[in-house]
Amino acid sequence: MNLNNWQTQLRKGLLDIVILNLLSHDTCHGYEMVRRLKQIDGLKLREGNIYPILARLQTDGLITAALKPSKDGPPRKYYELTETGHKALQEMNLHWEMIVSSIATVRKGDNK
Amino acid sequence: MTSQNDTWISLKKNYITQVEKALSGISHPKKKDVLADVTSHLDQRYAELAEDQKTHQALEEIITEMGPASDYAELLEPEAKQRKKILPLLVACSLLVAALLIIAANVSNHPKYGAKLRELFNRNFTANPFFSISNFEKIEPGMTETQVRDLIGYPMIRRQIAHNPNASPEQIAIRKDEIHWDYTEPAFNGADYYQSCRVTLSKNTGTVLRTSLHRSSYANGSTTNPAYALFPLKVGSLEVKTFDNKTLQLTSTDSQISIVIIGGRNSISDMKPEWLDKYHQQAQTLLDSVQARDISVYYIKRDMRERIVGSRDFDFDYVIYKKGNIYSLPTLYASLDEQVNDSYQQDRRWLIKRLMKE
Numbered sequence: 001m002n003l004n005n006w007q008t009q010l011r012k013g014l015l016d017i018v019i020l021n022l023l024s025h026d027t028c029h030g031y032e033m034v035r036r037l038k039q040i041d042g043l044k045l046r047e048g049n050i051y052p053i054l055a056r057l058q059t060d061g062l063i064t065a066a067l068k069p070s071k072d073g074p075p076r077k078y079y080e081l082t083e084t085g086h087k088a089l090q091e092m093n094l095h096w097e098m099i100v101s102s103i104a105t106v107r108k109g110d111n112k
Numbered sequence: 113m114t115s116q117n118d119t120w121i122s123l124k125k126n127y128i129t130q131v132e133k134a135l136s137g138i139s140h141p142k143k144k145d146v147l148a149d150v151t152s153h154l155d156q157r158y159a160e161l162a163e164d165q166k167t168h169q170a171l172e173e174i175i176t177e178m179g180p181a182s183d184y185a186e187l188l189e190p191e192a193k194q195r196k197k198i199l200p201l202l203v204a205c206s207l208l209v210a211a212l213l214i215i216a217a218n219v220s221n222h223p224k225y226g227a228k229l230r231e232l233f234n235r236n237f238t239a240n241p242f243f244s245i246s247n248f249e250k251i252e253p254g255m256t257e258t259q260v261r262d263l264i265g266y267p268m269i270r271r272q273i274a275h276n277p278n279a280s281p282e283q284i285a286i287r288k289d290e291i292h293w294d295y296t297e298p299a300f301n302g303a304d305y306y307q308s309c310r311v312t313l314s315k316n317t318g319t320v321l322r323t324s325l326h327r328s329s330y331a332n333g334s335t336t337n338p339a340y341a342l343f344p345l346k347v348g349s350l351e352v353k354t355f356d357n358k359t360l361q362l363t364s365t366d367s368q369i370s371i372v373i374i375g376g377r378n379s380i381s382d383m384k385p386e387w388l389d390k391y392h393q394q395a396q397t398l399l400d401s402v403q404a405r406d407i408s409v410y411y412i413k414r415d416m417r418e419r420i421v422g423s424r425d426f427d428f429d430y431v432i433y434k435k436g437n438i439y440s441l442p443t444l445y446a447s448l449d450e451q452v453n454d455s456y457q458q459d460r461r462w463l464i465k466r467l468m469k470e
Contacts, residue, residue, distance in 0.1 A: 052183075053187050
């Protein structure tokens, strides 16, 4: 098994929930999101990865984007969670916890 | 300097071309936006470099840190990859299981949830104010959902084996028509475990099939989502800010029931009118359904959540306040399963009716 490949796929798969959780606290533009997420070692974010996900989440109606003026350059696209996004995130977080707890059960051998 | 600028233009152009090519196989409406965002991102990275930092190596590093061009199509339209590249099912499943096991190794032993549960239970939280082990022991096969609710209240969570990623196809086939209602109760003061109580009902008949009880260690508290196990919370009298910056006094001596809606924002100007309408409509529908038109509904700023539910981590949007106690109102968000969602609706009606009687 190629562990690096597996880790990469796993991280990519989790980026949706990571981005939505980040936006649940504050509106943010893409570059700032990259900056914040790169500070979290375990994510090992590839900077370009964030943009297709933001585009997809917009299409799905979970986030919206609005151009706002920037002090140090051209206007920036600020992303914000929609109400649907908030609700979907709650469900995603719950599902995530359920997965983790299910695995914990298997690891402990409680399901014999 | 000009030479480095030329190098950068070439590197950037080459990368954007690769991304464009990678995206050519999909028809997502936001393809052009992605290319524009990536270009803008690269421009910003370059602009942030001081002149003496613009070495060939540093410029290449920026491109490397963006990740391979092939990622873009996969992340923008995951289904496209599935259509294009059929992975052997067994390998995919193995990867998933292995992934989850490693996550669990890192997360399940994390003390976060265990500590939270212990802290909360030490503050006399239970699954719901109506639950008791003695009443749980009275649950028998054949009882209806209503009878279960009347004895032990609503569960902190409902689960179905079909949603359990570790369930085997055989288990799902046998138990696909079952719904678990899970309750949690602290064992007793000083114990390092709590009790998980489960009522299993038939989806088809809505009646009890069996019950089970097992002990869970606080250290592995992630097996339970504590966000569903908190209430009632004794908060006494409360002073909170509403959306329109008015101060709201909730008094513990007042027997009036209030529904408190905790908004996802801090300012009314950040709330879209349709969101407020939706909240209001949901609350009104609920009150109409229990014929309780005189219950007040308040909209509270998001920042007030910690004061009301004890922690910023617990994401409730509806709670009930009565006589200094906060009761969770089971989520109004539609569950993935219609039948489960209907049960949550019944929980909400049941809770209000019960509190009106007290």
